Amino acid sequence: MRRWTNVLDDRWIGAVGVFLGVALLAVTPYAVRASTALIPGTDVLFVRGDFYPRVTAALLIVTGLWLFASDWLRAARGRRAEPWPGRALTLPEVVWSALFLVGLTAYVYLIINVGFAIGCAIVFVILGKLLGGKLHWVIVMSISVTLAMDAVFGLLFRIPLPGRIFA
Amino acid sequence: MINNIVLGLEQIADPQIILIIAFGVALGLVFGALPGLTATMAIALVAPLTFALEPLLALPFLVGVYRGGLYGGVFTAVLLGVPGTPANVPTVLDGYEMAKQGYPQSALQYSLFGSVAGALFSSILLFTIITPAARLALAIGAPEIFALLLFSMTLVTYISGARLPKGLLAAAIGIFLGMVGLDPIVGTPRFTFGHVGLTAGVPIIAMFIGLFAIPELTALVEQRAREVYRKGESAATAPVRATFSAPDDSIRLRDVVRYYWRRILVSAGIGAFIGVLPGIGSETSPWLAYAAARKGKHGDNLGKGEPEGIIASEVANDAVVGAAFTPLLAFGIPGDLPLAVMLGALMAQGLRPGPALVRDNPEVLFGIVAAVFVSSMLLYVIVRPLAGVVKEVVRVPTWVLAPLILGLSVAGSFGVNNRAFDLWVMVVFGAVGYLMRKTAIPLAPLVLAFVLSSTLETSFRESLLLEGDFSVFLSSPLAIALFLLSALVIASSIVLDLRKKSEELPEAARASTERVDE
Numbered sequence: 089m090r091r092w093t094n095v096l097d098d099r100w101i102g103a104v105g106v107f108l109g110v111a112l113l114a115v116t117p118y119a120v121r122a123s124t125a126l127i128p129g130t131d132v133l134f135v136r137g138d139f140y141p142r143v144t145a146a147l148l149i150v151t152g153l154w155l156f157a158s159d160w161l162r163a164a165r166g167r168r169a170e171p172w173p174g175r176a177l178t179l180p181e182v183v184w185s186a187l188f189l190v191g192l193t194a195y196v197y198l199i200i201n202v203g204f205a206i207g208c209a210i211v212f213v214i215l216g217k218l219l220g221g222k223l224h225w226v227i228v229m230s231i232s233v234t235l236a237m238d239a240v241f242g243l244l245f246r247i248p249l250p251g252r253i254f255a
Numbered sequence: 256m257i258n259n260i261v262l263g264l265e266q267i268a269d270p271q272i273i274l275i276i277a278f279g280v281a282l283g284l285v286f287g288a289l290p291g292l293t294a295t296m297a298i299a300l301v302a303p304l305t306f307a308l309e310p311l312l313a314l315p316f317l318v319g320v321y322r323g324g325l326y327g328g329v330f331t332a333v334l335l336g337v338p339g340t341p342a343n344v345p346t347v348l349d350g351y352e353m354a355k356q357g358y359p360q361s362a363l364q365y366s367l368f369g370s371v372a373g374a375l376f377s378s379i380l381l382f383t384i385i386t387p388a389a390r391l392a393l394a395i396g397a398p399e400i401f402a403l404l405l406f407s408m409t410l411v412t413y414i415s416g417a418r419l420p421k422g423l424l425a426a427a428i429g430i431f432l433g434m435v436g437l438d439p440i441v442g443t444p445r446f447t448f449g450h451v452g453l454t455a456g457v458p459i460i461a462m463f464i465g466l467f468a469i470p471e472l473t474a475l476v477e478q479r480a481r482e483v484y485r486k487g488e489s490a491a492t493a494p495v496r497a498t499f500s501a502p503d504d505s506i507r508l509r510d511v512v513r514y515y516w517r518r519i520l521v522s523a524g525i526g527a528f529i530g531v532l533p534g535i536g537s538e539t540s541p542w543l544a545y546a547a548a549r550k551g552k553h554g555d556n557l558g559k560g561e562p563e564g565i566i567a568s569e570v571a572n573d574a575v576v577g578a579a580f581t582p583l584l585a586f587g588i589p590g591d592l593p594l595a596v597m598l599g600a601l602m603a604q605g606l607r608p609g610p611a612l613v614r615d616n617p618e619v620l621f622g623i624v625a626a627v628f629v630s631s632m633l634l635y636v637i638v639r640p641l642a643g644v645v646k647e648v649v650r651v652p653t654w655v656l657a658p659l660i661l662g663l664s665v666a667g668s669f670g671v672n673n674r675a676f677d678l679w680v681m682v683v684f685g686a687v688g689y690l691m692r693k694t695a696i697p698l699a700p701l702v703l704a705f706v707l708s709s710t711l712e713t714s715f716r717e718s719l720l721l722e723g724d725f726s727v728f729l730s731s732p733l734a735i736a737l738f739l740l741s742a743l744v745i746a747s748s749i750v751l752d753l754r755k756k757s758e759e760l761p762e763a764a765r766a767s768t769e770r771v772d773e
Contacts, residue, residue, distance in 0.1 A: 105424045112431060140712050141434055141445070147427040155420040184480040185473045189686055192469065192661075196678045199665060208665075212658035219479050221654030229655055237662045247303075247670040 102159065105152020112145035184218075191215075204249040208234040259386050263621030267629060272315055276630050279319020280637050286320070287327020289656060293340045294324025295593045296471070299463040300663045302600040303670040310604050310619050315626035317600055321593050322374065322630040325573060326638065329366040333359060341538040342572045345545040349557060349564030356560050361506050365562045367638050368511045369519070369569035374631035376523035376570075377530060377577030384531075385624050388585035389613040397721065398728050400586070400609075401714040402737035404707050407588050408700070409741040410532065419748045422700045425691070429701040432457050433708020440716050452676035459599040459706070461668040461677040462684045466702065468664045469685025470692045475657050515566050521547055522567045526574025530590050531581055538591075544571030577627050584608050584620050587710055592699050595706050603671065609710070 191214070198207035209230050216226035241247045267273065286297035297320050305313035328340035333350040346366060353362040395403075408426055435446045436456030447453040512519070522544035529540040548567035549557055557564040579590025587609030589595040601608055612620050668681040691698060718727045728734050 102420075105427075108428065108431070140715070141431075144427055144430045144434065147423065148431065151420050151424040151427055155424060158420065178481075178484070180480045180484050181477040184476050185689065188473055188476045189469075189682075189689065192685060193682055195661075196665070196675075196682055199669075199678065200675045204665075208658075208662055211661070215658050215661065216654040219475065219654040219657055220482070221652065226654060230658065233655075233658055233662060237666060241666045241670065247666060248673055249666060249669060250675075 102152045102154070102156025105148050105155060107152075109145045109147075109149030109152060112141060112148060200250060205234055205238050208237065259617070259621050260382050260625075262618060263382075263623075263625035266311055266618050266622030267315060267625045272312060272626075273629065273633075275312055275316045276319040276626055277633050277637055279316040280323035280630055280633050281641060283320035283323025283325075284327040284638065284641060285323075287324040287340065288330040289327075289651065292471070292660070293328070293467070293593075294321055295463075295596055296467045297321075297324040298593050298596045298600065299460060299467055300660075300667045302596065302603070303460055303667040305600065306603055306671065310606060310616075311622050313604060314601070314619070314623050315630075317597055318623060318626040319630045319633070321597065322573075322576065322627075322634055323637075324593070325576065326367075326370050326569075326634060329363065329370070329569065333362045333366065342541050342575075343568075345541045345568035346565055346572075348545075349559070349561050349568075352558065353560035353562070353565070358560075361562075362560075362565060363642060364506050365511065365565040366569045367635065368506075368508055369522075369566040370573040371631065371635045372512075372519045373523050373526055373570035373573035374576060374634060375628075376519075377527050377574040378628035378631045379577075380527050381577035381580055381624055381627055384581055385584060385621075388581050389617075389620070392585040392610045392613055395610075395733065396731075397714040397717040398731050398734045399737070401711060401718055402728065402731075402734035402741075403586060404588060404711045404714065406737045406741045406744070407582075407707065408704055408711075409744040419745070421696050425696050425698070425700040426704040429704025430708045430711070432462075432701075433705045434712070439709055439713045440720075452674070452680075456709075457705075458668075458672060458677045458680050460603065460671045461680040462705075463596050463599060463702070464664045464668050465681040465684025466688035466691075466698060468660055469681070470688040472657055472660055472664075473685075473689050474692075475653050479653065511562075511566070515563060518548060518551065518563050518566055519570050522570035523574040526571035527578040529571075530575035530578025532590075540571040540575050541568040544568060573631075577631070580624065580627055584623060585613065586610075587612075587707075589703060589706060592702060595702050598706050 191211070195207060195211045198210065212230035212233060213226055216229055217223060221229070238249070241249055267276075282301065283294065283297050286292045286300075287294055298317055301320055302317065305316055308316070325340065325342065328338060328343040329346055329350070331337045332343040332346045333354050336347055336351040338344045338347050350362040350366060353359070353365075433456070435453055437443065437454060438445050444454060452458075525544045525547060526540040529543065544567040545557070545564060548554060548563050551563060553561050553563045575591065579594055582588040582590050583594050583598060585608075587598070587607065589598050598608060606612055606616060606619060608620075664681060665678065668677045669675070671677060688698070691701070719725070721727050722730075728738070
């Protein structure tokens with residue numbers, strides 16, 4: 089089985105940090121409309137709204153570059169990458185996780201458009217089967233948990249979930 | 256001080272409140288016992304359910320969930336050799352070993368007695384120091400608050416367990432996320448991109464549920480992927496489940512106190528000291544206490560089922576709790592990660608811990624303090640009868656557990672603001688949390704920086720409004736001391752990191768030599 093090591097390593101994370109920092113600096117003039125709203129009698133540079141985002145952006149860029157550079161130097165000196173259990177990804181794990189996150193997005197879409205009860209019932213069956221349950225027990229579990237949650241959240245805590253059975 | 260203690264106890268001297276604390280402890284126990292769930296997740300998932308309750312019902316309930324959640328991890332640690340929470344890792348070393356030797360009941364009881372001892376110690380300590388801490392909180396101004404928050408953030412990155420750049424990057428991302436919403440001084444929208452849903456900032460509970468619960472679900476899915484593609488390997492690596500072969504291996508509380516009172520006091524002191532330091536979590540104190548136990552009389556037996564190892568770890572673990580509430584309630588700085596989530600719940604109730612709470616709602620503040628004390632006592636009362644039930648809970652199969660967590664996550668995220676936007680926030684941060692886990696970026700700095708970001712910025716800009724320049728931060732001795740401490744923390748972290756790298760050099764050289772020889 090193929091093993092992917094260093095699929096997501098520090099160099100990528102450093103690049104993300106730099107990107108975030110640059111993006112933050114770029115959108116700051118758009119985002120901070122208070123740049124002209126001066127407070128009388130104060131130093132303009134430090135008190136207006138865009139100073140703090142600029143400092144945060146600088147911190148993001150510095151730490152991103154630091155991470156980026158330190159890992160490149162580490163690799164150049166022939167040292168092993170920092171061991172971390174979550175790093176060693178296999179292809180099936182990546183695919184299953186990605187599918188799960190896509191499924192989660194579909195689940196939220198279902199809940200919003202079809203309703204909490206139906207969305208839960210469908211998704212719980214798929215998830216339960218994916219995780220190794222026998223189909224008939226998974227269906228029983230899905231219906232029981234959906235009804236229980238609908239009752240608890242809808243009736244007891246009065247949360248207006250879309251498409252409740254116990255309204 | 257006595258008046259404040261009486262005030263606090265008066266607030267919760269109501270059977271309804273005592274019952275809700277007990278229910279919270281029981282619920283937290285179940286959450287903590289379930290593999291993969293933590294006290295932090297428990298609070299994030301149940302917090303939305305408390306928003307319909309009054310503060311003096313909601314907050315004691317969350318305190319109970321926290322208390323139960325911290326202890327619940329002991330069950331998987333002792334019975335399965337899997338720590339329920341990071342703070343239970345030292346308990347595995349001796350607890351699981353003792354259980355494998357045929358004394359699981361003793362191991363659980365040593366843990367229970369240790370937890371209750373630590374919890375009571377820190378609760379009494381909290382009662383003692385909360386009043387002077389509250390007075391100090393009222394006496395300090397914006398520059399001191401800014402310095403204290405900055406110090407907390409540096410401490411968090413120091414002990415985050417990962418390299419300093421990753422901790423700082425996580426903190427910077429947390430600060431950025433905290434800026435989304437309205438400018439705290441001028442009130443204009445920032446980084447909302449015109450979206451109404453972001454006007455009040457990133458929804459905190461949905462974000463926490465996404466960061467903590469969704470990656471756990473993906474971990475369960477990945478575990479299943481491994482099982483499917485590695486059939487045949489799983490039997491060899493399956494953990495040995497402890498069986499209850501010894502019918503009567505129970506121990507008595509008075510024997511534990513008589514033989515281990517010194518260890519209890521030392522470990523409680525370590526836990527309380529760590530807990531009071533803002534930003535440092537309960538994961539650190541059990542290890543420090545365990546290390547101290549290694550130097551004790553039975554140090555050589557640690558790791559072989561020695562009761563002192565279990566007691567040291569669990570006393571320190573629970574001693575953190577009461578102490579960690581001190582910086583939260585007095586200064587608004589969460590003592591550890593579950594309290595950061597609880598801070599979000601407090602803010603959603605319209606309460607802002609810190610000097611404002613001390614001044615405007617002292618009955619709520621001392622009510623929470625009293626709830627911490629009462630939950631410590633209730634822990635013993637509840638765990639004894641429920642232990643049998645919880646032992647079965649750890650056997651819940653993954654295909655039942657995962658849908659439960661998913662359903663709770665969705666209902667909890669939606670229930671805060673009753674809008675679909677929060678569900679999408681949960682999904683986005685679920686992906687973010689997954690990526691952070693895979694790339695070893697710690698969550699603690701991000702979460703703590705996020706909850707502290709607003710107060711950090713407000714205190715910074717209010718300080719500058721006082722004088723108009725940076726000299727305001729040099730006018731306070733406390734602020735100067737805290738800035739120097741922050742610089743020291745960062746400098747020592749860099750030095751430790753460099754020293755670790757220089758120790759790796761001979762290993763790398765040896766490894767490359769071996770490769771050449773091959």
